[in-house]
Amino acid sequence: MSKYKVTLETHSVADTQCFGELLGHWVKQNGNPLCMALVGDLGTGKTHMSQGIAKGFGVTEKITSPTFSLMNTYMTLAGEIYHFDLYRMDDVSELENIGFYEFTENQISIVEWADKFSDELPKETLWIRIVPIDEHSRAITLESDLIDYETLVEIGGIYVVGN
Ligand SMILES: Nc1ncnc2c1ncn2[C@@H]1O[C@H](COP(=O)(O)OP(=O)(O)OP(=O)(O)O)[C@@H](O)[C@H]1O
Ligand SMILES: [Mg+2]
Numbered sequence: 001m002s003k004y005k006v007t008l009e010t011h012s013v014a015d016t017q018c019f020g021e022l023l024g025h026w027v028k029q030n031g032n033p034l035c036m037a038l039v040g041d042l043g044t045g046k047t048h049m050s051q052g053i054a055k056g057f058g059v060t061e062k063i064t065s066p067t068f069s070l071m072n073t074y075m076t077l078a079g080e081i082y083h084f085d086l087y088r089m090d091d092v093s094e095l096e097n098i099g100f101y102e103f104t105e106n107q108i109s110i111v112e113w114a115d116k117f118s119d120e121l122p123k124e125t126l127w128i129r130i131v132p133i134d135e136h137s138r139a140i141t142l143e144s145d146l147i148d149y150e151t152l153v154e155i156g157g158i159y160v161v162g163n
Helices: 013-030 046-057 093-097 100-106 114-120 149-159
Strands: 004-010 034-039 071-076 079-085 108-112 126-132 138-144
Touching (some): 004 013, 004 149
Parallel strands (some): 034 108, 079 108
Antiparallel strands (some): 126 138
């Protein structure tokens, strides 16, 4: 259980990407290293949210999921952002080989399927869980031990519900 938790809802792909942009923009302004761990079943919206986060952080190209490459790196004026997808990773020892610990602890990173290796993520990780409500809507929870409640509400903007 994380110390701080806020729930959001999005009702379209565009909403999910817009929320991602708000988060990416906040991360850029904040300037500190952060690992954003995305959790959700197949096809819930992790990659669409990643696209929004990258855009808000300043990535100008459209990002795709690094399912086969395991990690993609994007350069921006605000520094690099590292995008992981652990779906096809089976062995924890592979994480060391791709520099996972270095990047998630000291840089800005997004990790899809982070729950596969949740013990390997930094304690300060921002956990983002996506659960389908219906075909177009998603419940999204933000959980952190470091980013406090008020800040999570600020990041969530108009997508925050019932807190
Ligand atoms: N509110 C929503 N937010 C995000 N995606 C949505 C939403 N409503 C519907 N969708 C649909 O859900 C799918 C999400 O696909 P996406 O590739 O982002 O999922 P994913 O979680 O990365 O899946 P995978 O684990 O297979 O990589 C898309 O087909 C998208 O159109
Ligand atoms: Mg994906």
